[in-house]
Amino acid sequence: xxxxxxxxxxxxxxxxxxxxxxxxxxxxxxxxxxxxxxxxxxxxxxxxxxxxxxxxxxxxxxxxxxxxxxxxxxxxxxxxxxxxxxxxxxxxxxxxxxxxxxxxxxxxxxxxxxxxxxxxxxxxxxxxxxxxxxxxxxxxxxxxxxxxxxxxxxxxxxxxxxxxxxxxxxxxxxxxxxxxxxxxxxxxxxxxxxxxxxxxxxxxxxxxxxxxxxxxxxxxxxxxxxxxxxxxxxxxxxxxxxxxxxxxxxxxxxxxxxxxxxxxxxxxxxxxxxxxxxxxxxxxxxxxxxxxxxxxxxxxxxxxxxxxxxxxxxxxxxxxxxxxxxxxxxxxxxxxxxxxxxxxxxxxxxxxxxxxxxxxxxxxxxxxxxxxxxxxxxxxxxxxxxxxxxxxxxxxxxxxxxxxxxxxxxxxxxxxxxxxxxxxxxxxxxxxxxxxxxxxxxxxxxxxxxxxxxxxxxxxxxxxxxxxxxxxxxxxxxxxxxxxxxxxxxxxxxxxxxxxxxxxxxxxxxxxxxxxxxxxxxxxxxxxxxxxxxxxxxxxxxxxxxxxxxxxxxxxxxxxxxxxxxxxxxxxxxxxxxxxxxxxxxxxxxxxxxxxxxxxxxxxxxxxxxxxxxxxxxxxxxxxxxxxxxxxxxxxxxxxxxxxxxxxxxxxxxxxxxxxxxxxxxxxxxxxxxxxxxxxxxxxxxxxxxxxxxxxxxxxxxxxxxxxxxxxxxxxxxxxxxxxxxxxxxxxxxxxxxxxxxxxxxxxxxxxxxxxxxxxxxxxxxxxxxxxxxxxxxxxxxxxxxxxxxxxxxxxxxxxxxxxxxxxxxxxxxxxxxxxxxxxxxxxxxxxxxxxxxxxxxxxxxxxxxxxxxxxxxxxxxxxxxxxxxxxxxxxxxxxxxxxxxxxxxxxxxxxxxxxxxxxxxxxxxxxxxxxxxxxxxxxxxxxxxxxxxxxxxxxxxxxxxxxxxxxxxxxxxxxxxxxxxxxxxxxxxxxxxxxxxxxxxxxxxxxxxxxx
Numbered sequence: 001x002x003x004x005x006x007x008x009x010x011x012x013x014x015x016x017x018x019x020x021x022x023x024x025x026x027x028x029x030x031x032x033x034x035x036x037x038x039x040x041x042x043x044x045x046x047x048x049x050x051x052x053x054x055x056x057x058x059x060x061x062x063x064x065x066x067x068x069x070x071x072x073x074x075x076x077x078x079x080x081x082x083x084x085x086x087x088x089x090x091x092x093x094x095x096x097x098x099x100x101x102x103x104x105x106x107x108x109x110x111x112x113x114x115x116x117x118x119x120x121x122x123x124x125x126x127x128x129x130x131x132x133x134x135x136x137x138x139x140x141x142x143x144x145x146x147x148x149x150x151x152x153x154x155x156x157x158x159x160x161x162x163x164x165x166x167x168x169x170x171x172x173x174x175x176x177x178x179x180x181x182x183x184x185x186x187x188x189x190x191x192x193x194x195x196x197x198x199x200x201x202x203x204x205x206x207x208x209x210x211x212x213x214x215x216x217x218x219x220x221x222x223x224x225x226x227x228x229x230x231x232x233x234x235x236x237x238x239x240x241x242x243x244x245x246x247x248x249x250x251x252x253x254x255x256x257x258x259x260x261x262x263x264x265x266x267x268x269x270x271x272x273x274x275x276x277x278x279x280x281x282x283x284x285x286x287x288x289x290x291x292x293x294x295x296x297x298x299x300x301x302x303x304x305x306x307x308x309x310x311x312x313x314x315x316x317x318x319x320x321x322x323x324x325x326x327x328x329x330x331x332x333x334x335x336x337x338x339x340x341x342x343x344x345x346x347x348x349x350x351x352x353x354x355x356x357x358x359x360x361x362x363x364x365x366x367x368x369x370x371x372x373x374x375x376x377x378x379x380x381x382x383x384x385x386x387x388x389x390x391x392x393x394x395x396x397x398x399x400x401x402x403x404x405x406x407x408x409x410x411x412x413x414x415x416x417x418x419x420x421x422x423x424x425x426x427x428x429x430x431x432x433x434x435x436x437x438x439x440x441x442x443x444x445x446x447x448x449x450x451x452x453x454x455x456x457x458x459x460x461x462x463x464x465x466x467x468x469x470x471x472x473x474x475x476x477x478x479x480x481x482x483x484x485x486x487x488x489x490x491x492x493x494x495x496x497x498x499x500x501x502x503x504x505x506x507x508x509x510x511x512x513x514x515x516x517x518x519x520x521x522x523x524x525x526x527x528x529x530x531x532x533x534x535x536x537x538x539x540x541x542x543x544x545x546x547x548x549x550x551x552x553x554x555x556x557x558x559x560x561x562x563x564x565x566x567x568x569x570x571x572x573x574x575x576x577x578x579x580x581x582x583x584x585x586x587x588x589x590x591x592x593x594x595x596x597x598x599x600x601x602x603x604x605x606x607x608x609x610x611x612x613x614x615x616x617x618x619x620x621x622x623x624x625x626x627x628x629x630x631x632x633x634x635x636x637x638x639x640x641x642x643x644x645x646x647x648x649x650x651x652x653x654x655x656x657x658x659x660x661x662x663x664x665x666x667x668x669x670x671x672x673x674x675x676x677x678x679x680x681x682x683x684x685x686x687x688x689x690x691x692x693x694x695x696x697x698x699x700x701x702x703x704x705x706x707x708x709x710x711x712x713x714x715x716x717x718x719x720x721x722x723x724x725x726x727x728x729x730x731x732x733x734x735x736x737x738x739x740x741x742x743x744x745x746x747x748x749x750x751x752x753x754x755x756x757x758x759x760x761x762x763x764x765x766x767x768x769x770x771x772x773x774x775x776x777x778x779x780x781x782x783x784x785x786x787x788x789x790x791x792x793x794x795x796x797x798x799x800x801x802x803x804x805x806x807x808x809x810x811x812x813x814x815x816x817x818x819x820x821x822x823x824x825x826x827x828x829x830x831x832x833x834x835x836x837x838x839x840x841x842x843x844x845x846x847x848x849x850x851x852x853x854x855x856x857x858x859x860x861x862x863x864x865x866x867x868x869x870x871x872x873x874x875x876x877x878x879x880x881x882x883x884x885x886x887x888x889x890x891x892x893x894x895x896x897x898x899x900x901x902x903x904x905x906x907x908x909x910x911x912x913x914x915x916x917x918x919x920x921x922x923x924x925x926x927x928x929x930x931x932x933x934x935x936x937x938x939x940x941x942x943x944x945x946x947x948x949x950x951x952x953x954x955x956x957x958x959x960x961x962x963x964x965x966x967x968x969x970x971x972x973x974x975x976x977x978x979x980x981x982x983x984x985x986x987x988x989x990x991x992x993x994x995x996x997x
Contacts, residue, residue: 059104087617089122093122098317101114101658104442106207112585115581116198117198119577123190123194124191130179133179133184160542186514186689187256188516189514190514192514193518195250196251196518199247202579203240203243204240217232237456238457238460238895239458245449248357248442248446251442252446259352259366263345263346263348279371279372280339280342280343281339282336283336283339286310299634302320313336317333319336319337328416330740346372347420347423350367351419351423351437363374401462401474405474407428408479408480412430418436419437421433425447426447429479433449434446434447440506441500442503444500444506445500445522449482455480455482490524493522494524497519513568513571514571526587527587527589530598530601531589531590531594532557534599535557537550537600538551538552539553540560540566548636550603569612572601572608573608576601576602583743595626596629609621610640614963615747619653619657620657623657624656631667634664634668635667639720639723640723651731672717672724673744684752684753685753688902690703691703692911700907700911700958702908702912706834707836718754721745722745722765723749729770730773735817735821737772739823740820743823745761746758746824750897755834758831762828766828767786767824767825767828771783771784771785771786786818786821823884823890828876829873833877836866843859843862844919867924870912875934878906880941882894899949903945903946903949903954907951907954910931910958910959911958914928917965925966926966
């Protein structure tokens with residue numbers, strides 16, 4: 001039997017369904033792993049409702065058709081492509097080193113450490129690639145302004161315009177999907193962030209059962225290295241500050257420009273060619289010239305008349321008369337401008353080497369190359385692990401303490417250059433002397449942590465070697481006590497980060513997400529930060545409408561604008577993976593009270609994966625969530641997958657991650673019903689459903705294309721609900737639930753008159769599809785159509801083994817399965833009936849409109865096929881259709897549906913029989929007469945329905961019209977007797993309707 005579709009082409013509905021949902025190549029494994037859900041604040045009471053998630057500034061998918069999700073250009077797809085490989089690499093690493101897959105604490109800790117190292121490696125690899133592409137542009141962009149500042153030259157408007165043009169070019173390049181210098185800088189900061197996290201995790205979260213190494217006892221004969229190691233071993237705060245300080249040094253050294261290149265421009269302005277040695281060449285030359293002119297053989301006395309002739313090139317300042325390092329401050333005189341550039345270059349080099357943590361040997365070698373031996377000597381006294389072997393014979397604490405105070409005095413003397421002041425500030429541990437040359441947040445933190453660590457070491461030495469001579473030394477000289485300034489407690493780091501972060505010089509930089517996160521890690525305040533970030537994401541997501549994925553919070557975040565927004569996918573990626581690290585370390589992030597807000601970060605990142613087309617990564621990150629939220633997020637983010645193979649892949653991934661696939665499909669439908677809850681109180685279809693109208697000739701006729709225009713979109717909620725039922729076909733079991741959810745969908749669609757949605761459901765999830773996909777696991781063999789289950793006479797001997805050898809149990813199981821599907825099958829029969837009525841009406845109209853004999857013949861054949869389907873399916877609506885329901889609520893819905901749809905459908909069917917009797921054969925009119933007898937028989941639920949709805953008169957008139965038509969047709973034709981077997985079997989005869997004048 002090949003009924004006609006609404007387009008007029010013969011097809012088979014089961015065939016269409018099988019083409020739309022092909023069975024899998026091999027059956028999915030029926031075994032499943034069920035994860036044990038941890039405690040969660042995201043339970044049933046936290047399920048959200050609303051139209052759509054408002055993430056990414058309210059961007060929503062605008063569906064162009066029922067199955068067009070795969071062709072949609074997502075708003076973030078282009079951005080994802082630009083960093084797509086890194087996104088996938090992070091997921092691969094998480095999947096390979098997932099700490100949540102192991103319960104052993106030692107192994108989980110080891111995996112967490114490896115996870116951080118792998119993330120760091122990805123960032124470094126990406127950074128290396130970007131540096132190869134943008135190194136020159138980076139130097140040009142970042143080096144120009146501060147080099148001119150060192151030379152005392154202001155940035156001109158022309159420079160600003162050039163920088164603006166470069167920014168425009170970068171913006172254009174980014175729009176094209178290419179990387180820019182800004183991308184390189186972001187990855188540079190990210191690599192530094194992972195490096196910092198790795199160091200701090202190893203320090204703060206020691207591996208279980210790991211004992212701290214015992215320090216060697218110290219005495220007055222201990223070496224500098226032994227003293228330093230004992231200092232760090234006995235002071236936890238000191239080792240943490242040293243760790244941060246080491247990170248700051250390494251970050252500056254790794255990302256900073258080559259020092260020789262930095263000072264090259266200053267040395268060029270020193271007007272000495274390639275010569276980097278011999279100190280103040282131009283001042284020395286001027287002194288020699290004056291001595292030759294004045295015939296002076298001895299050192300020039302600054303107070304003599306000869307000294308007054310010693311002027312700089314411009315004739316504006318007196319020059320020094322001697323070339324020792326203290327001459328400028330001692331004599332209050334200047335050096336030649338070219339030598340000032342040289343002096344600045346040397347001090348800048350010394351500062352940068354100290355800032356980057358270069359060893360004493362490196363610093364000395366650099367100074368010696370420039371004939372600055374005295375500066376090389378002044379670099380001594382650094383209390384770090386890079387002490388030279390020559391210091392192994394011991395460390396005189398009194399000398400070190402005194403030297404630190406001498407450097408402090410030099411830093412606060414009348415130094416000639418701010419970088420000279422900064423050098424002595426570093427050596428003395430005075431942050432105030434270093435801050436004037438600080439350009440970045442890292443520089444400021446370095447200045448303060450250097451001061452804190454040096455002060456702590458100073459106190460340590462005084463405590464270890466407490467004698468009167470040291471006490472007298474300490475009391476005779478001034479020094480900056482950073483510990484007293486910032487406080488000794490562990491909260492000093494947090495206070496320091498807040499102070500530096502609010503400083504006008506670094507406030508803008510601290511708004512950068514990576515710098516913000518670095519500050520949080522240093523301050524050891526990740527718990528507060530991630531909670532506030534989650535609250536901010538909640539505020540952003542619910543700004544315009546209620547989000548289904550990120551619930552609205554009652555608590556407002558502290559200044560939400562300073563946290564990253566939903567469209568900052570790079571930062572969300574980093575934040576989410578850092579959060580996963582802390583979760584795997586079992587760090588207390590606030591418990592169930594903050595859990596939902598904290599997990600908003602992961603959920604927001606999952607949304608990015610969805611919008612960027614990375615759906616295969618979604619199950620991995622959803623598995624990291626707690627409780628039911630993993631299923632809520634998984635369901636809502638996978639609902640737009642329409643390709644069957646991709647769905648099968650998702651099911652496999654979900655199962656491999658230890659999640660319950662049955663729970664997933666259950667909750668997907670449940671959440672969608674909640675997200676798109678039906679709040680309509682009345683029954684719209686009662687007043688909207690209509691199949692018949694009064695034509696121009698005054699006769700009742702069927703409304704053409706009452707299913708609606710096929711080009712119109714199915715409402716998105718209906719489309720998503722249908723998709724949720726399609727997922728049931730991929731899961732073994734859940735037979736009853738599948739038909740229960742399907743029945744709920746039909747009830748919803750018919751309540752609102754959404755006939756096209758009902759037809760789509762019929763085509764997407766036919767009962768035969770359920771039989772094909774689920775009977776193998778339930779019955780031990782695969783059935784291909786529903787009628788096979790209804791046939792209880794089938795030989796089931798080969799199936800009895802799975803039911804303890806009882807064929808009776810097999811029959812009972814099959815009968816139960818048939819009963820569970822009854823209502824769903826009733827709806828399928830109704831949708832098929834409506835489709836047949838509309839198709840028959842369309843063909844009847846086409847037959848009247850065409851003048852072509854061939855087309856008339858084609859349409860007549862199609863009408864005949866469609867009428868066969870009508871005669872087979874519509875009788876199912878006449879005997880107990882939707883009169884059995886599992887509960888009172890469904891029964892009330894069934895009653896409303898019958899009253900709204902069944903009378904109108906039967907009246908339309910009578911109309912179809914009438915015009916089919918005219919166009920095809922009078923037998924359809926005789927069928928109409930049988931229909932009247934069927935409805936009028938005792939106990940007919942249809943007759944009661946017509947009486948209840950007040951449409952009995954319409955029914956009588958419809959039958960009367962058909963009777964009249966049969967009478968007219970029979971009178972026009974010669975009596976041929978009842979030769980047809982069908983007529984004789986039913987007792988029909990046309991002679992009864994033949995009236996002769």
